[in-house]
Amino acid sequence: MSRQRAIDASMRRVVITGQGAISALGLTADETLEGMREGRNGLTTLEFQDTERLSIRIGGQIKPYDPALRFSRQEITLYDKFTQFALIAADEAMAQSGLVLTEELAAEAGVVLGTAGGGLQTQDENYRSVYEDGKNRVHPFVVPRLMNNAAASHVSMRHNLQGPSFTVATACASSNHAMGQAYSLIRGGASKVMLTGGSESMLCFGGIKAWEGLRVLSKDGCRPFSANRNGMVQGEGAGVFVFEEYEHARARGANILAEVIGYAMTSDASDIVMPNKRGAKRAIAGALRNACVDGSAVGYINAHGTGTAANDKTECAAVREVFGAHADRLMISSTKSMHGHLIGGTGAVELLACIMALRDGVIAPTINYDEPDPDCDLDVVPNEAREAEVDVALSNAFAFGGLNAVMVLRSI
Amino acid sequence: MTKSVAEQVIAIIAEQALIEPEDVKRDATLEDLGIDSLGLVEAVFAIEETFDVSVPFNANAPMESDFDISDVGSIISAVEKLVATAGD
Structure with missing residues (x-):
């Protein structure tokens, strides 16, 4: 070449x-x-x-x-x-x-x-x-x-x-x-x-x-x-x-739904089942770097959000550390509350929520949200979908085995 | 001679902690013994298999589970209770 x-x-x-x-x-x-x-x-x-x-x-x-x-x-x-x-x-x-x-x-x-x-x-x-x-x-x-x-x-x-x-x-x-x-x-x-x-x-x-x-x-x-x-x-x-x-x-005049602008993967190299804040944080920050966007541009994150004690707490802490004060301005929801955890297929179904946020300005909710948890004090779009304009959306996936991958999408 | 419930529970915990059963003190916590979350679910599994009981333990909410794991002594009492109920 x-x-x-x-x-x-x-x-x-x-x-x-x-x-x-x-x-x-x-x-x-x-x-x-x-x-x-x-x-x-x-x-x-x-x-x-x-x-x-x-x-x-x-x-x-x-x-x-x-x-x-x-x-x-x-x-x-x-x-x-x-x-x-x-x-x-x-x-x-x-x-x-x-x-x-x-x-x-x-x-x-x-x-x-x-x-x-x-x-x-x-x-x-x-x-x-x-x-x-x-x-x-x-x-x-x-x-x-x-x-x-x-x-x-x-x-x-x-x-x-x-x-x-x-x-x-x-x-x-x-x-x-x-x-x-x-x-x-x-x-x-x-x-x-x-x-x-x-x-x-x-x-x-x-x-x-x-x-x-x-x-x-x-x-x-x-x-x-x-x-x-x-x-x-x-x-x-x-x-x-x-x-x-x-x-x-x-x-060819295709109807473009969204642009994929970045992606990063990391390995926790620590535990076969327990999530790790550092690995998650490095994946999110790496994806933003790869996409050449500042954290403040991100309006929505489709969370890994499994509903386990360990994941949700670790994920929120990682988001807080990457985004700083902007963590309180962005929305983060887990659609697993509605379709369950599709394991190897989950990131794909969840990417739909990112595209919907970018294209239609509709943020999928986290349903079954009953009681606030001080360890997860972000805007989790509780129970009802919300209308909002979003330019950049992230999708998190943090796997057993400590293997993490985060996608970044932008509206087009 | 059949071993008591306490002896068998201690043997299970000792195996997870990679120490001798006589070194497992009743007031030791799982953390003291270096047993992590995976070690704990393995121990719970071993307890279920040994005593043919079902342990009401959820790794997400260990404190809310109806199975007290605060230290070795509490685990023994909880298992004794389960074994007694299973005999009903």
Whole structure:
């Protein structure tokens, strides 16, 4: 690459031209956003085999969900639920973008998705079949269903994306790490179009049973930042976005939803489950530096906000330290209170709230907020959505394992 | 000889603290023993498995859980209570 081309590449801007989602709040991005606007609680009683043996029985389960309405019988045989969710969200995002991939564009267009559990439903069903039911044979597609890259691969096949494609697994930060990679690939000139986001489906007996062991799940609701919070609640679903190089999007007259202006990732290098203020703070500050914006420009933060005692307190302290006095002027909300924690898919669904803030001037609330907590004394947009003009929004993700990723978006 | 509830609880705590059971004092807190949040959930799991009881402990609100973990002695009493109730 010549020096001039290298300089041009470093100037590439990345915009979002399509969004798709499926969550407990709705079967599309629009329905999910409608739920966020209404401050709707999408958490319900879990319905699947053996829930009577669980002590945690609530979650952000997508109901009603009938894969037969979206996929053929052969496809259902091949797709774990986390793949189905990713495909549904990707179809919506591609349709909205209006992109038509020429062979030349398809050769570089790719897909980077996050997931933590991959085909956990498939593992759960088939372990039950061999261990509990004593069967000695499983369906031949178990491996292609359960592999963590299954969703990304099927999205690439469905939309003819032949460029850089892979899956990122960083627990609760998977989607943000994935979207950060997609952003970097476009910014660096490797591709003009990337589908990116994440997907998760851990709502099955084994999935919940494993989490019960850590004793961080709430039995009765997700109340981020509220003094009476008592844990996180799991959700399921996917969010997928079309990230596109700005000039390319402009030249084809695309409807631009927002611009991605920065991203940073850090590792706490301290504890496998406990969050760390320093790591979170470095990720937020790093993202602002990468985006070349001052903290005072930030109007809204979509919080990691899991509703655990440890996360919410640590996250608020990190925000306070990065933003100083401006921390009292910005809004920060956790939409997990409504759709639950989608683990590897959560950052993607939550990015919708950032885009809504920038585009529509509507700030998604933190619902179930009952009692102020002096350790979380920020404007958490309690219980009701709010209208406000926002130019720059952040999305935080701080994962188990101490891996953090923060995205910065700007209105355009 | 069957071990008492207290002896078994102390053995579980000693294993998490990487010390000998005789060095576990009843007035020691988990912090004194160097047991962190992960060590605590592991100990709770070991207690449930050993005594076949369900421990009402939420890592988010340890103080509000109906299971007193303020020191070794209180954990022993709490387990004794659970074991007694389980026998009802």
